Amino acid sequence: MDWLLEPLQYQFVQHALIVCTIGGGLCGLLGVYVTLRGMSYLGHGLSHAIFGGAAICAALGLNYLAGAAIWGLASGVAVTRVTRRRGIGADAAIGVITTASFAFGIVLLGLYTRVRQSIDATVFGSVLGVSTADVWVIAGVSVVTAVVIALNYRDFLFTTFDPEVAEVSGVNTARIDALLMLLLSFAILSSMKVLGVTLIAAALVVPPVIARMLTHSFNKMLVLSTAIGATGGFVGMYLSYHLDVSSGSTIVLVNFAVFAVVFAVTGRRGLRRVAHLDEHEPAVV
Amino acid sequence: MALRGVTCHYDGPAVLADVDFDLRRGQWIGFVGPSGSGKTTLLKVLLRTVTPTHGSVVAESGLRVGYVPQVELVNWNFPVTVEEAVLMAFRTGRRRPWSTKAERTAVADGLERLGLGGLGHRHIRQLSGGQQQRVFIARALLADPDLLLLDEPTSGVDVRTRHEILHLLGELHDGGLTIALTTHDLNGMAAHLPELVCLQGRIIAQGRPSEVLTSAVLEETFGAPMDVLEHAGLPFVIDRVSDQLAERRNRSA
Numbered sequence: 001m002d003w004l005l006e007p008l009q010y011q012f013v014q015h016a017l018i019v020c021t022i023g024g025g026l027c028g029l030l031g032v033y034v035t036l037r038g039m040s041y042l043g044h045g046l047s048h049a050i051f052g053g054a055a056i057c058a059a060l061g062l063n064y065l066a067g068a069a070i071w072g073l074a075s076g077v078a079v080t081r082v083t084r085r086r087g088i089g090a091d092a093a094i095g096v097i098t099t100a101s102f103a104f105g106i107v108l109l110g111l112y113t114r115v116r117q118s119i120d121a122t123v124f125g126s127v128l129g130v131s132t133a134d135v136w137v138i139a140g141v142s143v144v145t146a147v148v149i150a151l152n153y154r155d156f157l158f159t160t161f162d163p164e165v166a167e168v169s170g171v172n173t174a175r176i177d178a179l180l181m182l183l184l185s186f187a188i189l190s191s192m193k194v195l196g197v198t199l200i201a202a203a204l205v206v207p208p209v210i211a212r213m214l215t216h217s218f219n220k221m222l223v224l225s226t227a228i229g230a231t232g233g234f235v236g237m238y239l240s241y242h243l244d245v246s247s248g249s250t251i252v253l254v255n256f257a258v259f260a261v262v263f264a265v266t267g268r269r270g271l272r273r274v275a276h277l278d279e280h281e282p283a284v285v
Numbered sequence: 286m287a288l289r290g291v292t293c294h295y296d297g298p299a300v301l302a303d304v305d306f307d308l309r310r311g312q313w314i315g316f317v318g319p320s321g322s323g324k325t326t327l328l329k330v331l332l333r334t335v336t337p338t339h340g341s342v343v344a345e346s347g348l349r350v351g352y353v354p355q356v357e358l359v360n361w362n363f364p365v366t367v368e369e370a371v372l373m374a375f376r377t378g379r380r381r382p383w384s385t386k387a388e389r390t391a392v393a394d395g396l397e398r399l400g401l402g403g404l405g406h407r408h409i410r411q412l413s414g415g416q417q418q419r420v421f422i423a424r425a426l427l428a429d430p431d432l433l434l435l436d437e438p439t440s441g442v443d444v445r446t447r448h449e450i451l452h453l454l455g456e457l458h459d460g461g462l463t464i465a466l467t468t469h470d471l472n473g474m475a476a477h478l479p480e481l482v483c484l485q486g487r488i489i490a491q492g493r494p495s496e497v498l499t500s501a502v503l504e505e506t507f508g509a510p511m512d513v514l515e516h517a518g519l520p521f522v523i524d525r526v527s528d529q530l531a532e533r534r535n536r537s538a
Contacts, residue, residue, distance in 0.1 A: 149382075151380045165354055165374075168332050168333075169374055216366070217369065217408075
């Protein structure tokens with residue numbers, strides 16, 4: 001019992017637990033759309049792109065959260081637009097746009113040394129700096145995300161499954177794409193403090209992959225992925241405190257442990273689903 | 286719908302050049318032609334997802350169009366059940382994520398109508414080729430369209446499934462639906478469709494299969510010599526055996 005209660009005497013741990021749990025669930029929820037669109041690398045890319053925006057704002061003395069959000073949205077929309085151009089795949093578009101943004105951030109870091117201090121925590125993640133404001137920010141982002149997805153549930157699903165037919169059926173797919181990128185940017189921004197730029201991609205990809213191995217229903221996948229992400233965040237944060245290692249790493253390792261167990265238990269059935277997650281295959285019985 | 290002087294380019298030369306075409310209510314028509322002949326582009330012009338570089342498209346106001354994509358382009362590992370795949374196209378203006386009993390009943394009725402009753406909870410991959418095609422036809426029919434457009438509905442399916450799909454489309458047409466589809470399958474279309482358009486960047490011929498499927502038209506459309514036989518009153522297209530090949534066969538016999 002002490003193992004559970006002892007860390008809670010510190011306010012920063014309470015805050016970090018809330019942020020990790022909500023952030024894990026949030027990333028699990030949005031990760032379903034990211035992985036099913038064949039853009040598993042997007043979370044990784046977007047977090048690096050946001051780093052560029054954060055660096056610019058820090059250099060200009062602006063609020064780095066607001067600037068990084070706008071930068072993240074612009075990068076996400078640019079990736080979607082470039083991907084739709086024939087002959088350029090999502091992986092290449094993500095690689096070009098987000099690494100350029102990341103490189104831009106690195107250059108700014110080199111030019112303005114004072115930027116370095118405010119950026120370091122963003123890159124590597126830290127639970128020490130988690131404030132009450134961070135808790136409110138991630139809670140707000142999660143509520144907004146849940147409401148936006150609930151209100152546009154079918155349009156999000158239709159655009160993810162079959163964008164061409166969705167467009168023909170009257171869905172404004174460009175608006176849905178932009179909304180997803182905006183939500184994703186805010187989710188990354190609000191949880192990157194504890195997860196870190198480099199590990200946030202795993203929080204977006206691993207829970208939906210586990211959920212996909214457990215169900216072939218989209219509704220169930222959304223619920224499962226959110227629950228797995230939240231549980232991974234909560235358990236990972238506790239482990240992080242007791243093992244005295246970074247929170248991002250333990251959360252990712254907890255998620256990976258769950259993945260390994262589910263992978264072993266579901267056997268070939270799960271393997272097949274995951275192996276073909278991003279593929280478009282001909283109709284086969 | 287009417288197409289007037291429609292020309293479409295992507296990056297290179299025109300895929301469609303100066304096409305005039307009328308699609309009337311109650312028509313059931315197939316666009317035939319080789320790969321790159323502009324069949325899918327023409328379908329997308331009718332769908333209004335491709336804007337012509339020249340020419341105009343005129344459509345009756347309030348025309349409801351249903352679209353069935355090529356099943357070969359569907360992500361069959363996407364986690365959706367048959368019911369979810371059809372429900373996602375239900376657009377009633379409601380913004381709640383869960384479906385109402387009325388919506389579920391409408392979907393169940395639509396699936397039942399197409400012979401998919403009781404399969405709503407199966408994953409889309411767990412169906413036969415014909416059933417998979419019917420799921421997407423059911424989805425397109427949910428909006429009660431006036432016009433149904435299908436891209437290669439018989440591509441990659443066996444003969445029995447092809448018959449199944451074309452019979453189903455025939456029944457829908459008999460029920461008053463206007464249907465246009467693209468295909469490579471000349472003989473299947475000759476047996477089922479009342480009207481064909483041969484396409485090769487422009488309209489080569491249009492009319493009943495017996496009028497359109499002639500050696501001259503097919504050679505101009507496909508760029509390869511073909512013979513047309515008659516079987517049970519229907520045209521039957523075969524590859525022309527070259528003199529050289531015939532001679533070689535005779536010698537080996």
